[in-house]
Amino acid sequence: MKYDRILIRYGEMSTKGKNRNRFVVRLKQNIAKKLASFSNIKIEYMRDRMYILLNGEPHEKVMEQLKTVFGIQSFSLAIKCENDIQQIREAALTAVQQNEYEGKTFKVSAKRVDKQFPVGSSELNYEIGSHILRNTQNLTVNVHQPDIHVRVEVRKDGTYVTCHDVPGAGGLPVGTSGKAMLMLSGGIDSPVAGYLAMKRGLEIEAVHFFSPPFTSERAKQKVIDLVKKLTKFGGKIKLHIVPFTDIQQTIHRQVPDGYSLISSRRMMLKITDLLRKKHNGLAIVTGESLGQVASQTLESMFVINDMTTTPVLRPLVSMDKTEIIELARKIDTHDISILPYEDCCTIFTPSSPKTRPKREKVAYYESFIDLEPLIETAVANTETWVIDEAFTSADEFENLF
Amino acid sequence: MIYLDNSATTKPFPEAIDSFMTVATKYFGNPSSLHELGMKAERLLEQSREQTAFLLGVKPNEIIFTSGGTEANNFAIKGAAIQYRQRGNHIITTMIEHPSVAEPCRQLEQMGFEVTYLPVNEKGIIDIDELARAIREETILVSVMHVNNEVGAIQPIEQIGQLLKQHPKIVFHVDHVQGVTKVPLDLKKAHIDLCTMSAHKFHGLRGAGILYLRNGIRLSPLLAGGGQELQMRSGTENVAAIVAMTKALRLSFAAFEQKAAYLFALKERWIQELAKIADIQLNTPAEHSAPHIINFSLNGLKSEVFVHELEKQHIFVSTTSACSSKKRTPSKTLMAMGVDQQKAESAVRISLSYENKLEEIPVAIHAIQHAIQKLKEVTR
DSSP: OOOOOOEEEEEEGGOGGGGGGHHHHHHHHHHHHTTOOOTTTTEOOOOOOEEEEOOOOOHHHHHHHHOOOEEEEEEEEEEEEOHHHHHHHHHHEEEHTTTTTOOOOOOEEEEEEETSSSSSSHHHHHHHHHHHHHHHHSSOOOSEEESSEEEEEEEEEEEEEEEEEEEEEEBBBTTTTOOEEEOOOSHHHHHHHHHHHHHHHHHEEHHHHHHESSSSSSHHHHHHHHHHHHHHSSSEEEEEEEEEEHHHHHHHHHHHHHHHHHHHHHHHHHHHHHHHHHOOOOOOOOOOOSSGGGSSHHHHHHHHTTTTTTTTEEETTOOOHHHHHHHHHTOOOOHTTOOOOTTTTTTTOOOOOOSSHHHHHHHHHHHTSOHHHHHHHHHHHHHHEEEEEEEEEEEGGGOOO | EEEBBTTTTTOOOOOHHHHHHHHHHHSSSSSOOHHHHHHHHHHHHHHHHHHHHHHSOOOOOGGEEEEHHHHHEEEEEEHHHHHHHOOEEEEEEEETOOOOHHHHHHHHHHHTTTEEOOOOOOTTTTHHHHHHHHOOTEEEEEEEEBBTTTOOOOOOOHHHHHHHHHHTTTTEEEEEEETTTSSSTTTTTTTEEEEEGGGGGOOOOOOOOOEEEEEOOOOOOOSSSSSSHHHHHSSSSOOOHHHHHHHHHHHHHHHHHHHHHHHHHHHHHHHHHHHHHHOOOOSSHHHHHHOTTEEEOOOOHHHHHHHHHHHHHTEBBBOOTTGGGGGGOOOOHHHHTOOOOOHTTTEEEOOOOTTTTTTHHHHHHHHHHHHHHHHHHHHH
């Protein structure tokens, strides 16, 4: 007998009533994609949990991958056996013995879901616990704070034994909440916003504004690298790269200094919204946090948001910079974000942008220029890349490694 | 040709040479340059770092590319000693280290550091309890090689790591030049802080090496300047050699996956055949030794003449380590193992790679017997 499967417990989606099946199916798809490189595994799913049958695949590696899948509350390595007290005792003992148990404490919690099973749960606890005690050395019982928590569940289809729960990524399966466009600059905030959006089940497509020659190829590469980091959580992600030079230059020429930044932001939002419509999204996600910089005061948000009625989701709005940085480190985007290349946020920044812009004034300044055709061209010339974890833009390097 | 001196250097993989050529001709830009050519070189460098980190099971920002093993060892030892000299001035290493570890330690001694050189037993392995006893309040660095370059003895790195885990102020450096892709070593599991590797020992090209520098450890840079290699090692990066090294590392790990058992079998066979020759005494211990190094003595016969005799048959072996073979000193490791001077002076090293063939053994053995015979006639 040995650990042959991984038991997956769902997150809060187990409360989602009639929609639940959709959530579960989506989670199964997401897990299957994530584990595509392990060709032998099989995924079985039920209403309240999922099992990955390992069929000889290395469980350490599979479990490492599972940690990044949203919609999983926790998972454990499990042994399945028949509903037979002799077998259950053996399975529980094997489960314990595969841990480093010497000098540790344990506890058994048996659960009899299948009420047809003749042995009650407290009797099961006793049977299994004493069997483990008899066959191990230097292992004692502690029912309050055990090092090893042996959980035994007798169900209709068989009995499952687990010893150790690994916390999952939580959240909802990516894709179950619909699609949104993520405005991705290359800074620290926007990738974190994307991560949080995906955690709530959103599928995201990233939009990046590219202003050559003012922003370099390196800035573009940086965004690709960031998206690549996010694909770890969301599978394939589309990245739309919008040529923004003409619009930015036009604004810079026509709109007074203090307002040029706000105006650029408005156009970015407008273009993102057009892309959203084109790609059937229902929301826009940004990395804005309240009061961080000039364009993120409430007044600025009000003026920028004026361009659309589409919901603009700002997952970071209540977070401190230090909290955002901590998350960025956790999802491994921080070190890419801090690379010092000019991006759409840093170039063309006026020395003293208005922190309290007026809607009427922006509209007035913008009324002197006709940005519509420029916006149409930008949308038409947007480049779209599909990025996954193995993506490399430089295929020419392929044979070098 | 039968090449049996793979611990001195290996024959570069043709694939690695191809990568070198392509990068050196097409992507010769300086990775720090702003233009496209510079950016491509930078991408190559970063991709190398990612792949190397992946292969070694560490993070990309823990990989520093150097010019080779000697630089990486010097950097690790002097860099750590200088960085942490406020904490103390005591360093522990072994009596059998490669000169690129031993000499920096001597230099540090001249600068006022104290160095303890741990002895080894007759199998070439240090005593972990002795190491534990040598640790003092002022100890800042422990440097122990994984696989010895002269006899192939494997040090208990994981146990040392466990021991040093209880001394968080001590930096743990491992010279893994001979071991990488031949003797597995989990850098994280062994709690290693610094680890040295060299490209040309695993079929890469000379001029590139790796220093693993665990996150959280700082080193005082040896080479100050433009701040390349994460501000740790200045100097324009040798991108072509680094890319070639990365490829060679991947291929060598793949060879390990497929042929680890084969290499062991090869060594076993060598040892069996060598043991049959009366004038040969094996120095490589049967246990805890690497699958690619075999050291033996010629019963007092001059090993240098022996090397030249075999070379006439296009068979290439080595006296001691390549670095000290020109100095005509008896093998340091053998002396430390308690082998008598005469035996240590007549030591010969055969070092294998995954490229070596079983068919070479009878041919080489025949030549060895012949050479010994000839030497005996001359010297007696």
